[in-house]
Amino acid sequence: MQYMLLVYEPEDLDHGPEGQASLRDVGAKHMALAQAMREAGVMQAGAGLQPIATATTVRTSASGGQTLHDGPFAETREHLGGFYLIEAADLDAALVWARQVPIRPGGSCEVRPALNP
Structure with missing residues:
Protein backbone atom coordinates (compact mmCIF):
# COMPACT_ATOMS: atom_id res chain seq x y z
CA MET A 1 0.00 0.00 0.00
CA GLN A 2 1.20 3.52 -0.70
CA TYR A 3 1.50 6.13 2.04
CA ASP A 12 8.53 31.26 11.29
CA LEU A 13 11.75 29.58 10.13
CA ASP A 14 14.93 31.44 11.03
CA HIS A 15 16.47 32.77 7.79
CA GLY A 16 19.63 34.12 9.45
CA PRO A 17 23.04 32.37 9.43
CA GLU A 18 22.05 29.98 12.24
CA GLY A 19 18.79 29.13 10.49
CA GLN A 20 20.61 28.51 7.20
CA ALA A 21 23.02 26.13 8.94
CA SER A 22 20.07 24.27 10.47
CA LEU A 23 18.37 24.12 7.07
CA ARG A 24 21.50 22.62 5.47
CA ASP A 25 21.73 20.05 8.28
CA VAL A 26 18.07 19.05 7.91
CA GLY A 27 18.47 18.93 4.11
CA ALA A 28 21.42 16.54 4.43
CA LYS A 29 19.36 14.34 6.75
CA HIS A 30 16.49 14.29 4.23
CA ARG A 38 15.57 3.92 -2.14
CA GLU A 39 17.95 1.20 -0.93
CA ALA A 40 15.09 -0.45 1.00
CA GLY A 41 12.89 -0.29 -2.12
CA VAL A 42 10.10 1.72 -0.45
CA MET A 43 10.62 5.15 -2.02
CA GLN A 44 8.14 5.89 -4.81
CA ALA A 45 8.61 9.67 -5.02
CA GLY A 46 9.49 12.65 -2.91
CA ALA A 47 10.48 16.29 -3.03
CA GLY A 48 11.02 19.36 -0.94
CA LEU A 49 8.94 22.38 -1.85
CA GLN A 50 9.87 25.99 -2.56
CA PRO A 51 9.11 28.56 0.18
CA ILE A 52 5.48 29.29 1.01
CA ALA A 53 5.76 32.75 -0.59
CA SER A 63 -21.15 27.97 -7.82
CA GLY A 64 -18.08 26.52 -9.56
CA GLY A 65 -16.25 29.78 -10.26
CA GLN A 66 -12.52 29.84 -9.68
CA THR A 67 -10.22 32.51 -8.30
CA LEU A 68 -6.44 32.62 -7.89
CA HIS A 69 -4.79 33.74 -4.67
CA ASP A 70 -1.14 34.26 -3.84
CA GLY A 71 0.00 32.05 -0.99
CA PRO A 72 -1.41 28.96 0.67
CA PHE A 73 -5.12 28.11 1.01
CA ALA A 74 -5.28 28.79 4.76
CA GLU A 75 -3.37 30.89 7.25
CA THR A 76 -1.62 28.36 9.46
CA ARG A 77 1.39 28.15 11.73
CA GLU A 78 2.79 25.29 9.63
CA HIS A 79 3.10 24.86 5.88
CA LEU A 80 3.74 21.87 3.65
CA GLY A 81 7.49 21.75 3.13
CA GLY A 82 7.83 18.46 1.29
CA PHE A 83 6.64 14.89 0.94
CA TYR A 84 7.65 11.29 0.53
CA LEU A 85 5.48 8.72 -1.25
CA ILE A 86 6.41 5.28 0.02
CA GLU A 87 5.29 1.68 -0.40
CA ALA A 88 4.70 -0.02 2.96
CA ALA A 89 2.96 -3.20 4.06
CA GLY A 107 7.06 20.94 12.53
CA SER A 108 5.35 17.61 11.98
CA CYS A 109 5.01 14.63 9.65
CA GLU A 110 1.50 13.52 8.69
CA VAL A 111 1.11 9.93 7.45
CA ARG A 112 -1.84 9.17 5.16
CA PRO A 113 -2.67 6.16 3.02
CA ALA A 114 -3.00 6.95 -0.68
CA LEU A 115 -6.08 6.00 -2.67
CA ASN A 116 -4.94 3.44 -5.19
CA PRO A 117 -6.85 3.39 -8.49
Whole structure:
Protein backbone atom coordinates (compact mmCIF):
# COMPACT_ATOMS: atom_id res chain seq x y z
CA MET A 1 0.00 0.00 0.00
CA GLN A 2 1.20 3.52 -0.70
CA TYR A 3 1.50 6.13 2.04
CA MET A 4 2.19 9.85 1.84
CA LEU A 5 4.51 11.27 4.46
CA LEU A 6 3.65 14.98 4.45
CA VAL A 7 6.35 17.11 6.08
CA TYR A 8 5.13 20.35 7.64
CA GLU A 9 7.52 23.16 8.52
CA PRO A 10 6.94 25.92 11.06
CA GLU A 11 5.93 29.21 9.45
CA ASP A 12 8.53 31.26 11.29
CA LEU A 13 11.75 29.58 10.13
CA ASP A 14 14.93 31.44 11.03
CA HIS A 15 16.47 32.77 7.79
CA GLY A 16 19.63 34.12 9.45
CA PRO A 17 23.04 32.37 9.43
CA GLU A 18 22.05 29.98 12.24
CA GLY A 19 18.79 29.13 10.49
CA GLN A 20 20.61 28.51 7.20
CA ALA A 21 23.02 26.13 8.94
CA SER A 22 20.07 24.27 10.47
CA LEU A 23 18.37 24.12 7.07
CA ARG A 24 21.50 22.62 5.47
CA ASP A 25 21.73 20.05 8.28
CA VAL A 26 18.07 19.05 7.91
CA GLY A 27 18.47 18.93 4.11
CA ALA A 28 21.42 16.54 4.43
CA LYS A 29 19.36 14.34 6.75
CA HIS A 30 16.49 14.29 4.23
CA MET A 31 18.92 13.26 1.48
CA ALA A 32 20.26 10.43 3.66
CA LEU A 33 16.73 9.25 4.51
CA ALA A 34 15.70 9.32 0.84
CA GLN A 35 18.77 7.23 -0.02
CA ALA A 36 17.91 4.72 2.72
CA MET A 37 14.33 4.53 1.42
CA ARG A 38 15.57 3.92 -2.14
CA GLU A 39 17.95 1.20 -0.93
CA ALA A 40 15.09 -0.45 1.00
CA GLY A 41 12.89 -0.29 -2.12
CA VAL A 42 10.10 1.72 -0.45
CA MET A 43 10.62 5.15 -2.02
CA GLN A 44 8.14 5.89 -4.81
CA ALA A 45 8.61 9.67 -5.02
CA GLY A 46 9.49 12.65 -2.91
CA ALA A 47 10.48 16.29 -3.03
CA GLY A 48 11.02 19.36 -0.94
CA LEU A 49 8.94 22.38 -1.85
CA GLN A 50 9.87 25.99 -2.56
CA PRO A 51 9.11 28.56 0.18
CA ILE A 52 5.48 29.29 1.01
CA ALA A 53 5.76 32.75 -0.59
CA THR A 54 5.91 31.03 -4.01
CA ALA A 55 2.53 29.28 -3.57
CA THR A 56 -0.58 30.11 -5.59
CA THR A 57 -3.97 28.70 -4.58
CA VAL A 58 -6.86 28.02 -6.97
CA ARG A 59 -10.15 28.28 -5.06
CA THR A 60 -13.46 27.02 -6.40
CA SER A 61 -16.66 28.60 -5.08
CA ALA A 62 -19.91 26.76 -4.42
CA SER A 63 -21.15 27.97 -7.82
CA GLY A 64 -18.08 26.52 -9.56
CA GLY A 65 -16.25 29.78 -10.26
CA GLN A 66 -12.52 29.84 -9.68
CA THR A 67 -10.22 32.51 -8.30
CA LEU A 68 -6.44 32.62 -7.89
CA HIS A 69 -4.79 33.74 -4.67
CA ASP A 70 -1.14 34.26 -3.84
CA GLY A 71 0.00 32.05 -0.99
CA PRO A 72 -1.41 28.96 0.67
CA PHE A 73 -5.12 28.11 1.01
CA ALA A 74 -5.28 28.79 4.76
CA GLU A 75 -3.37 30.89 7.25
CA THR A 76 -1.62 28.36 9.46
CA ARG A 77 1.39 28.15 11.73
CA GLU A 78 2.79 25.29 9.63
CA HIS A 79 3.10 24.86 5.88
CA LEU A 80 3.74 21.87 3.65
CA GLY A 81 7.49 21.75 3.13
CA GLY A 82 7.83 18.46 1.29
CA PHE A 83 6.64 14.89 0.94
CA TYR A 84 7.65 11.29 0.53
CA LEU A 85 5.48 8.72 -1.25
CA ILE A 86 6.41 5.28 0.02
CA GLU A 87 5.29 1.68 -0.40
CA ALA A 88 4.70 -0.02 2.96
CA ALA A 89 2.96 -3.20 4.06
CA ASP A 90 0.76 -1.35 6.56
CA LEU A 91 0.49 1.77 8.70
CA ASP A 92 2.94 0.43 11.28
CA ALA A 93 5.59 -0.07 8.59
CA ALA A 94 4.93 3.45 7.24
CA LEU A 95 5.28 4.88 10.74
CA VAL A 96 8.73 3.29 11.08
CA TRP A 97 9.83 5.49 8.16
CA ALA A 98 7.86 8.53 9.33
CA ARG A 99 9.66 8.49 12.68
CA GLN A 100 12.94 8.86 10.78
CA VAL A 101 11.86 11.99 8.89
CA PRO A 102 13.95 14.97 10.03
CA ILE A 103 11.49 17.47 11.45
CA ARG A 104 12.49 20.95 12.56
CA PRO A 105 11.21 22.11 15.97
CA GLY A 106 7.57 23.11 15.62
CA GLY A 107 7.06 20.94 12.53
CA SER A 108 5.35 17.61 11.98
CA CYS A 109 5.01 14.63 9.65
CA GLU A 110 1.50 13.52 8.69
CA VAL A 111 1.11 9.93 7.45
CA ARG A 112 -1.84 9.17 5.16
CA PRO A 113 -2.67 6.16 3.02
CA ALA A 114 -3.00 6.95 -0.68
CA LEU A 115 -6.08 6.00 -2.67
CA ASN A 116 -4.94 3.44 -5.19
CA PRO A 117 -6.85 3.39 -8.49
